[in-house]
Amino acid sequence: MTRDKIAMCAERKQECGCRCGCEVRGFIQPRLLLLLAKKDSHGYELMEALRAIPGAENLADPGMLYRTLRQLEEAEVVQSAWETGGHGPARRIYELTKIGREHLDTWAAEIEKTRTHLGEFLAEYESIAERRSAKPRKRG
Amino acid sequence: MTRDKIAMCAERKQECGCRCGCEVRGFIQPRLLLLLAKKDSHGYELMEALRAIPGAENLADPGMLYRTLRQLEEAEVVQSAWETGGHGPARRIYELTKIGREHLDTWAAEIEKTRTHLGEFLAEYESIAERRSAKPRKRG
DNA sequence: GTCACTATATGCTCCCGACATATAGATGTC
């Protein structure tokens, strides 16, 4: 955070590179699971897919991505196999396991909850904002 | 994360104490700003307020809370003054600054975006889930 | 030969978040 970053955020309206932007912790996980639920894939392809999703661009970082895939595999949420036949370097093809599909369901339920909570926050914020614009000179 | 935690998540449906639950990074910040936008307050009162908000219970941690308030003050998002007259120990009363109100607006805009993205994720997930239940034995 | 593209992987650092602990004033009670 640090003072500079917060100040920049308020002044420059998110044009700064700071983390004040509202992001869900570990969201790369459900994103990968959803992509893999649609189609078996490999890291590089998943990365490009993430880059193409509005709001998920930040998740398309090779460091995070490959580490996350390894962790998911260690947890038996996905499983992988080398594909050497194709053109270019060998690829590690990932596939969802049964645990993985269940894990995605769990994530979806949690995301639903979070979405509701964000909605409640915004509703409360808007009621404040209305009040503020109704009497704009509340405080000097 | 770790393998155990992921596995527990899938099996026990979030009854475990792990972090797989979907949470917005730094969300204590806008929560505090919104509370302070409604009413000047001190740390302990803010903590109890957070504890009473469904979905914000985890944010009611004194460690996070007091540190965050200090950081916000360092960033001139809030300002504080000691209140010694009351019953009980002295309280540090916090108040939003102009920067703070702007910062809350910025957060609200970001939260709106995030809420939209979560909605898009869920829509995509549900289309997958439908497909899955339509042909349940896709994979052995 | 070297440049760009595809593909996987590791290292480093910051800081959020969880948890534990310290300090101390006020109040109640036995």
Place this chain on the structure above:
DNA sequence: GACATCTATATGTCGGGAGCATATAGTGAC
């Protein structure tokens, strides 16, 4: 008056998510 409890603020520690840089290597184009 000793002790527990509630109110109130504050610091210490540690794991891990996330951003950024870097390493390695196969392939095709020129």
